[in-house]
Amino acid sequence: MAGVRRRHFLSLSCLFAFPLLFCHSLTIASLAPSTMVALIGRDVILPCSFTPHPSMNLLRMVVTWQLLDTDAVVHSYYYQRDQLDLQDPAYLHRTKFFPDELLEGNASLQLNIVRLEDEAQYMCTVSNEFGSSSGTVKLLVAAPYSEPLLTFDLQACLSSGLVRVLVTGGYPKAEVEWISARGDNVSEEANTEFQTGPGGLYSITSRLHDPQGNGTNYTFILRNQRLKQEMIRSLAIEGSCPVEVRAQLLRWHVCFGITVVLLILTVASLAFLLHRKSRLAGQVL
Structure with missing residues (x-):
């Protein structure tokens, strides 16, 4: 039978319970892989x-x-x-x-x-x-890993964007790679953590900062060699999130600053007017 392994093991000894019987060798042949x-x-x-x-x-x-x-x-x-x-x-x-x-x-x-x-x-x-x-x-x-859960942290735009991929429930420890649009392996730029949970199964969290900051494509690859499981997921980061957020924050800061200044000036003017009115009232009396 093609592709079938057979292992033959000769008898080591006869059973002591049957010393008068002629001993033959038994053959164990495992038809499954060893x-x-x-x-x-x-x-x-x-x-x-x-x-x-x-x-x-x-x-x-x-x-x-x-x-x-x-x-x-x-x-x-x-x-x-x-x-x-x-x-x-x-x-x-x-x-x-x-x-x-x-x-x-x-x-x-x-x-x-x-x-x-x-x-x-x-x-x-x-x-x-x-x-x-x-x-x-x-x-x-x-154990096979779950479908990757992808999130993009908008609050991290000021630090060039943060992409996070989470996979759970797998064994043994998988291989994780990040590939850029140019085909470069940028796994060293990612922060990948392995944690074990109930039953010894792994959860993997891999975080990648967008080094370009103005939109690009990446490929996330996870391999569980023991199960021949390979998950390849492509993702695109569009737009210029860091620049837009900085501009929005700058406009917000300017508006807030102007509002605060106007409020201070208004309060100061009211205080001055009240003080002047009080002095004039004192002079009349």
Whole structure:
């Protein structure tokens, strides 16, 4: 089968429970890639397939899923039922085995509601009266980023304009780029912040000051390589916001200044008139 990887693992030893039986090697062939990506919050099937023997006895079948690095038990099955007394608490009520498919050579395990902490390398071990064999699968987790939210801060016009892009809920940390209309990478001129929230997911805020100040085009690019997610959004800054705002502020300041001066002069004139009237009244008396 084109594009399919197969890993063959020879039997390491025969089951001690069946010392009088002739031992054969089991073969575990994972038809899925050795490394797979699961979406956080969704379910995933960890693949494990083996070559079944026509006369194998299910009563003597033992299947164990565990973490390769720590040997923590993810799920175990023997005596034709799930044996979860030694299951790691992190996987409690989150695994599902398919015993009806053992005769077909399927020992895969379903892991429900994938978490960030589930990223690990898992080992599947299948044993019966004909031998024992193991295979591994590396699980990576990921989450897609939200649609970019674009805002333009008009209050920042006096500092050459501020464009802000916000994306949330993604994993792992994404790559962010800003490209100018001339095709130059201006990412170093942007202020990009990464924050982690509930569940370890990233929120990204990227702020870019318009260096020209009189309108131009930019392209915002976000890449989540693990999911092959790429978002490219173009935006245009039109007009000469800083100049117009400065002119408006200048006119407002001039008008305000003139109003204040006129008010002061009016108050001073009234005070002078009242004072003069008071003096004249005193002279008449």
